[in-house]
Amino acid sequence: MTSQTALLTSPPTDQQLIDFVVSEARMIDMQRFEEWLDLFCEDGHYWMPLEWGQTDPRLTCSLMYEDRLLLKIRVERLKGNRTFSQKPKSRCHHVLQTPQVDRRDEAANLYQTWTPMHYVETRFDEQQLFAAWATHTLCVEDGRLKIKLKRVDIVNCDAAFGNIQLFM
């Protein structure tokens, strides 16, 4: 897969932002979770709201609102010998619509994309399908695109789900 080999020397093009989002999803599908973690800024977050149109991750509950520490715990746990809910392991699959670049703010070093997607997570004979929109807030750090915030709004975010164990 294409990864960011060459460092950015000028603000990212729209195509570079789109490529980043697409390759990020591919990294999850390939379960390259440690590399995936490195895509997040030090203060980056992964947010999966519980409410439709949720604006506050702090005083409204979310399905996930994770900083790098919590994401790291998840990634380490997935590998654990005594992680029985991952014996056998889950697998996942993303189908993305072409990401749209919604915001470019070179002065603030902030870029935002919006990506409708279908996500499948499977384990044993069970397969679950989710429809969601991913909103990536990205910035450039040391010549690389990084995730400040990945927000995943599931279309039925308030439904009663069974286990969701990987990352959308």
Place this chain on the structure above:
Amino acid sequence: MPRYTGNAEAVRGLIREREVHRDVYIDEEVFQLEMDHLFANTWVYVGHDSQIPNAGDYFGTTIGSQPVLMVRHGDGAVHVLFNRCPHKGVRVTTETCGNTGKFFRCPYHAWSFKLDGSLLAIPLKKGYENTGLEESEAIKGLTPVKHVRNYRGFVFAKLNDTGLDFEEFFAGSLSSLDNMIDRSPAGRLEVAGGVLRYMHNCNWKMLVENQTDTCHPMVAHESSAGTAIDVWKNAPEGTKKPMAVEIFAPFMSSYEFFEGMGIRVWPNGHGHTGVSHSIHSDYSVIPGYFEQMSAAYGEDKAKAILDENRHNTVYFPNVMIKGPIQLLRLFKPISANKTLVESWTFRLVDAPDVLLERTLMYNRLINAPTSVVGHDDLEMYERAQEGLHVDANQWVNIQRLYSEDEKPDVTAETNGTTEWQMRNQFRAWSKFITMSM
């Protein structure tokens, strides 16, 4: 061929002193008896009155398998009504919650009902003249649940006349609800933050038993809490311990810790873990909170309230609360092998927002379908639901720290790793399910 319906002896035979038959978890006939009797003869949690602050506000939920509405009347009282139009059976409300104004109006034929359920009007009523409508079931309107009790905001209902009155049913166990409510300087809670809904392919009782199962955290949650501790160890020295680690780490406490924290059982299937201390005892102090509590209650009483750190309190049949976290989990039975878990959170009125932030973080990290701790537990429940179909052994063991002189329906404090509370629940199960047979 029914084996249990109408046969109280057979139902009682499912519960032995030290083991219970698998049919209490996997048999649909037993499940139906639970719906018809157990959930009708006991006081079941409906909702919190802060969900319906104004006249006409309603909230739809279930008691066992029965759809009901909790509604605020014009006089401020809370009523609970069966959510079924007396005409054709249509569910009267469409949203889970909302405001219906001064009356309910069925969306099918516009029959309308006062907030206490009584019939208000029928369009083209002359069509019912001389038809004997006054003798019909329909004239009664939306059937009210007769036995409703609002305890400091927590609304419980009992469908049948059979059973115990509210005070006798709950007895000393209300001290856990009191403690959770008293943690607000105003002595009031409000539902806040949204409800987490998590579907479980297992029997509802497995979840209830898990609440006082203190021999599983260090085993089943090694993968999540243990990993959290390991990851935290690698943080640079001097980093402030994050709230998330404060929440995760105590799950890995030793057997000795859980033995020492104690379990208290009450009559009628209620009980709690964490008599002297619990996994919630060592959370960081929230600036300004104790001062607010002292101003409200005086320093001694404030200290007494906050020193009580009960872990999980089970209200039989299907509720668990965590006072120090302001959390209530409702285990809603759907079928013998399916349970909807609702995890509700509360704001302590007049307390700092950071407390609600911690409550919500706890709920997200422990009780969400995306929670690693939840994944650990559900995996075990689902394996049990499957394993119980093994015919070679049809009994589930609940005899840890059993003693011959253990009496039913007593209040007692004992070792924190006992399974007495599980036995307590099954004794209550046997008593209440057969009470109306």
